[in-house]
Amino acid sequence: MRRPAKDSAGRSSVTNNTTRGKEASGDPDPDLDPSWIDQVRRGLVAWYERSSRDLPWRSDRDPYRILVSETMLVQTTVAAVVPYFERFLKRFPTLSALAEAEEAEVLKAWEGLGYYRRARQLHAAAKQVVALHGGKIPDDPESVRALPGVGRYIAGAVLSFAFDRPAPIVEANTQRVLARWLAWRGDLKASSTQARLWQAAERLVPAQRAGVFNQAFMELGALICTPRAPSCLLCPVAEVCRARALGLQDVLPIVSPRPSPLQAVEACALVVRDGRILIVKRGPNRLWEGFWEFPTIHVSGADPAGRSFEGRGPVELGEGVRLLAGIEIEIGARLQTVTFGVTKHRVKLDAFEARGLDESLTPGPGVVEARWVRPESLADYLFGSAGRQLIAGLARRSLGD
Ligand code: SF4
Numbered sequence: 001m002r003r004p005a006k007d008s009a010g011r012s013s014v015t016n017n018t019t020r021g022k023e024a025s026g027d028p029d030p031d032l033d034p035s036w037i038d039q040v041r042r043g044l045v046a047w048y049e050r051s052s053r054d055l056p057w058r059s060d061r062d063p064y065r066i067l068v069s070e071t072m073l074v075q076t077t078v079a080a081v082v083p084y085f086e087r088f089l090k091r092f093p094t095l096s097a098l099a100e101a102e103e104a105e106v107l108k109a110w111e112g113l114g115y116y117r118r119a120r121q122l123h124a125a126a127k128q129v130v131a132l133h134g135g136k137i138p139d140d141p142e143s144v145r146a147l148p149g150v151g152r153y154i155a156g157a158v159l160s161f162a163f164d165r166p167a168p169i170v171e172a173n174t175q176r177v178l179a180r181w182l183a184w185r186g187d188l189k190a191s192s193t194q195a196r197l198w199q200a201a202e203r204l205v206p207a208q209r210a211g212v213f214n215q216a217f218m219e220l221g222a223l224i225c226t227p228r229a230p231s232c233l234l235c236p237v238a239e240v241c242r243a244r245a246l247g248l249q250d251v252l253p254i255v256s257p258r259p260s261p262l263q264a265v266e267a268c269a270l271v272v273r274d275g276r277i278l279i280v281k282r283g284p285n286r287l288w289e290g291f292w293e294f295p296t297i298h299v300s301g302a303d304p305a306g307r308s309f310e311g312r313g314p315v316e317l318g319e320g321v322r323l324l325a326g327i328e329i330e331i332g333a334r335l336q337t338v339t340f341g342v343t344k345h346r347v348k349l350d351a352f353e354a355r356g357l358d359e360s361l362t363p364g365p366g367v368v369e370a371r372w373v374r375p376e377s378l379a380d381y382l383f384g385s386a387g388r389q390l391i392a393g394l395a396r397r398s399l400g401d
Contacts, residue, residue, distance in 0.1 A: 047236035048216030121149025173221025273356035326362025
């Protein structure tokens with residue numbers, strides 16, 4: 001069964017790897033006649049100039065700020081990104097400052113924003129710009145697209161917002177708006193629909209003021225043509241909208257439902273000894289590489305973080321800690337359960353209190369370092385969302401909640 005799109009507050013990064021279908025490679029879309037395009041452009045830009053939000057990355061056309069903001073906005077809402085963007089720019093005010101930073105510093109500045117691959121790629125992109133382009137983000141599409149983590153969407157944003165190049169943008173907001181304008185009933189996720197959307201966006205973006213147009217296009221989707229209950233009465237281009245004319249604005253676009261997440265169960269030990277707590281750092285080539293965590297084992301279901309020990313079946317938590325950190329522990333009560341999403345999985349993590357019976361630590365499989373640390377210094381270490389929830393729980397308990 002198909003359902004209308006529900007939520008796209010965050011931007012989906014849509015790359016240009018879509019298979020170009022018949023619509024994309026054949027004749028221009030008959031819906032997009034020049035007078036319609038002209039009406040859309042004029043209506044959108046005039047509305048944007050009087051209604052746009054004052055967002056920190058819009059204060060100038062610095063391509064570095066645009067690259068940072070657009071990378072953060074992939075899969076993340078504007079409201080969530082604003083404080084991270086401001087902190088990140090304070091920490092790394094220029095592209096060269098970012099390029100020179102250690103990866104751990106970059107990840108720490110990104111901590112809490114999720115999808116850490118974006119941070120690693122942004123860091124790699126900054127290094128590439130320094131190495132190949134003298135520290136200046138290039139303004140030609142080929143070089144921009146060659147930067148790590150820069151798909152067609154982010155390239156379109158950088159090229160049009162910073163350099164006014166007529167590069168198209170298709171993201172969660174604009175694809176919804178386009179599908180409604182043109183009353184397209186194809187599944188938004190289908191490669192043929194994506195190809196058609198990119199073709200339409202290419203035709204819509206004007207040769208001049210491309211950046212303003214693209215931002216207006218996205219802003220309409222964010223503020224007016226929202227996923228649910230679009231504000232058609234306030235819409236500056238309502239008269240050109242076919243979905244509205246047909247009464248389909250609440251039904252379109254069509255998006256095939258996401259498959260249910262795979263369930264996973266993990267357990268971790270909050271091992272304490274002499275007022276310090278045990279943390280381990282994940283090794284290379286694994287999910288959350290370089291992150292610290294409380295020693296964690298896979299219990300049942302899917303194993304998205306690759307926690308199973310090679311050549312062994314499931315292990316008990318005590319044995320798991322012995323393998324990961326080289327110490328014996330005494331396990332106590334379950335203290336907390338946290339749940340979180342990772343890739344296509346939903347993970348339930350049970351955290352148990354434990355007492356460390358040994359002092360000396362030996363990192364095991366998948367661990368590069370194990371340490372005893374004071375609870376008050378945990379904030380200095382890079383943790384994923386589960387770890388941060390557990391640290392907050394520890395702080396609450398020590399305050400007597
Ligand atoms: S008229 Fe309604 S459905 Fe059409 S673009 Fe405007 S807000 Fe969206």
